[in-house]
Amino acid sequence: MKEIQICIGSACHVKGSYDVVSCFKKLVEEQGLEDEVHLQGAFCMNACGDGVAVKYNDQIVTVKPEGVPALFEKIMEAE
Numbered sequence: 001m002k003e004i005q006i007c008i009g010s011a012c013h014v015k016g017s018y019d020v021v022s023c024f025k026k027l028v029e030e031q032g033l034e035d036e037v038h039l040q041g042a043f044c045m046n047a048c049g050d051g052v053a054v055k056y057n058d059q060i061v062t063v064k065p066e067g068v069p070a071l072f073e074k075i076m077e078a079e
Ligand code: FES
Pocket: 007, 008, 009, 010, 011, 012, 013, 043, 044, 045, 046, 047, 048, 049, 052, 053
């Protein structure tokens, strides 16, 4: 099971947390990965930056809504 945490803290919220979450949800549903991916909201990860903070495999990256498909692909390929 892959855990993907999406920051819904105030700075990330302003940068589009909601859209990032919806985009991840949509990809998971479209690809039928509900049993493999667990999406979770999280509070500020102290990575407020250019985009919305996303944590997976113990790393934190920031992403804009339009970058979610590429990031999702990367997460699914990562061990
Ligand atoms: S509010 Fe998202 S990392 Fe700080």
